[in-house]
Amino acid sequence: MTVAKAREHIASTYLRVTGPERLPLHACVGRYLADDVIAASNIPAFDIAAMDGYAVRSADLDIEGRACLRVISEIAAGHPGDKHVNAGEAAHIFTGALVPPGADRVIPQEDCVRRPANVSVAGQVGGKLHIRRRGEDIAAGQTVLRAGRRLSPGQIALLTALSFDAVVVRRNLRVALLSTGDELADVSNSPKAGGIVDSNRPMLRGWLEQLGCEVDDLGIIPDSSDLLLQTLIKAAAVSDLIITSGGASVGPADHLARTIASHGSVQFWKLNMRPGKPVALGSIGCCPVLALPGNPFAAATAFRLVGQFLIGCLVGDAGSGAAPLTLPFGALSLQSGKPSAGPCGQIYHHAIGADGC
Numbered sequence: 245m246t247v248a249k250a251r252e253h254i255a256s257t258y259l260r261v262t263g264p265e266r267l268p269l270h271a272c273v274g275r276y277l278a279d280d281v282i283a284a285s286n287i288p289a290f291d292i293a294a295m296d297g298y299a300v301r302s303a304d305l306d307i308e309g310r311a312c313l314r315v316i317s318e319i320a321a322g323h324p325g326d327k328h329v330n331a332g333e334a335a336h337i338f339t340g341a342l343v344p345p346g347a348d349r350v351i352p353q354e355d356c357v358r359r360p361a362n363v364s365v366a367g368q369v370g371g372k373l374h375i376r377r378r379g380e381d382i383a384a385g386q387t388v389l390r391a392g393r394r395l396s397p398g399q400i401a402l403l404t405a406l407s408f409d410a411v412v413v414r415r416n417l418r419v420a421l422l423s424t425g426d427e428l429a430d431v432s433n434s435p436k437a438g439g440i441v442d443s444n445r446p447m448l449r450g451w452l453e454q455l456g457c458e459v460d461d462l463g464i465i466p467d468s469s470d471l472l473l474q475t476l477i478k479a480a481a482v483s484d485l486i487i488t489s490g491g492a493s494v495g496p497a498d499h500l501a502r503t504i505a506s507h508g509s510v511q512f513w514k515l516n517m518r519p520g521k522p523v524a525l526g527s528i529g530c531c532p533v534l535a536l537p538g539n540p541f542a543a544a545t546a547f548r549l550v551g552q553f554l555i556g557c558l559v560g561d562a563g564s565g566a567a568p569l570t571l572p573f574g575a576l577s578l579q580s581g582k583p584s585a586g587p588c589g590q591i592y593h594h595a596i597g598a599d600g601c
Contacts (some may be wrong), residue, residue, distance in 0.1 A: 246516045251553050253511065254525070258532060260560035261484050262414040269403055272395050274456040275413035276559050281389040283406050286379035291343040292321075295374040298356050298363055299325075299335040299347035309367035315358075319344060334363055343375055350374040382406070392560045394456070417559055419452050420479035421445060422462040424472060424491035424500065425538060430464065444489040444536070444543050451547060452487070455555055467491065473503050480531035484558060487551060490538030500535040504528060520546035525554070532558075 245253075264278035293299065299319070304311045313334035319325035321340035329335055329346035336358075337343070337350060351365040352374060382388055388406065389399060395413070403411060428442040429435035442464055452459050462479060465472050472491075479486050491500040501513050501524045510526035519542035524535040534551050536543040 245512050245514075247549055250512055250515055250525070250550060254550070254554050254557055257511070258554060258557040260414070261558050262417055262560070264412045265415050266410055266412050268410045269400050269408065272411060272413055273397055273400060274454075275395055275416070276456070276561060277389055277391050277393045277395065278412040278414045280387050280391050281403065281406075281408070281411065283382050283384055283386045283388050285406060286384050287382040287405055288376050288378055288380060290378050292376050293319075293337045293339055293341050293343055293350045293374065294376050295350055295352045296338050297350045297352040297374065298365055299329060299337045299343055299350050300365060300367070301329060301331065301333075301346060302348050302367075304332060305365075305367050305369065307369070309369040309371075310365065311367075312362055312364045314362050317344070334365065336363075348373065348375075394561065414559060417455075417457045417555060418460065418482070418484045419457045419555075420460045420462055420483040420486045421448055421452065421488075422465050422475065422479075422486075423489045423538075424465045424467065426467045428464045428490070443540050444538070447540065447544065448487060448489065448536075448547060451552070452555075455552065456559075457485075457555065469503050472500070473507060476503065476528050476533065477507065480528040480533075483531055485555065486528070486531060486533040487536065487547075488533065489536040489543045491535070500524065501526070504533050504535070508533070515546075515550070517545070517549070520549070523550055525550070 262276070267275065298313070298315070300311065300313060304313060313332055315336055316329065316333045317325065317327045318336040319341045320338050323341065325335060325337070325342045325344035327335065327344055329344050333346075334351075335344050335347060343350070349367065350373065351367045355366045355368075357364040388402065389395075393399070395403075395411075423442045423445050425442075427435070427439045429439050431441050431443075431446070435441055445461060445463075449459050449461060460479070460483065462475060465475050476486060488500060501510055504510050504524070504526040508526055508528035510524055513524040514521055515523055519539060520537060521542070522537045523546040524533075526533050526535070532554065534554060536546045536551065
């Protein structure tokens, strides 16, 4: 099966599983919106000055945009500008302040000459008004964010500006993570002779947490089909997804695909890609199980192209994940373990992700 066909299968098979919960904004960074967000107010909430200067009436300017006007008030941001600007008058105003009634433009400070009681202004006829109009950025009733959007710090600022203190988001995906193999050891333990340190779990956990998943790290499971099956059944009862690395190939100690099939189903095993070919997707009960290869580069590739897409479907964001690319075999050369400087090497490196590979 090609990667594209695998993603089509995932998109048609796996629907969103995470329900809604209401959280304060400070807890929502990286969370997915459960509902559309509709603005209940305007931004700006009123006409405000975009520059320091003088609020005037365009009707008072001559054909060259000049006038000498009497200054009737001074308006700072956060203070009301309730004095009406009548013919022949101006109000000294600062950036962000409420434009007073009667005025329809702001002449920037540098185009004005102030005297004790009046000011000479030189506006540009037909030029900018230097006023941010009420609702110019966002109008009340406008849909500002759609359900399924992952919230960034910038969007938290937007929601705060709209006076939201909490929103309804989707519950985080619960992911059980484990590695398999008698040869593996945690970084805190010295590997035995012929053994290696498990680097896949820290890599995958980092990516999962970046995607907003709650990770249950089950550690390293030895090459025992019985113990592996017990672990998978227990994890499936409390998880939305299980991700494994190692044991997905065809060796006598590679039990994963056979173990999943014995108590559930395997939807595909092996994809037409290198690295990452021995990747399997199945399920135990209602819980999907993604079995990644043990080779770190292969595990990284399979996770970025298949695992991240699967997670996107489970949280209602099927557009997430790096897109697979098809390149001529000779277009990619590896030198010292790094992609070549050529365009194809850069594209491939970007699609997989430079981090962790």
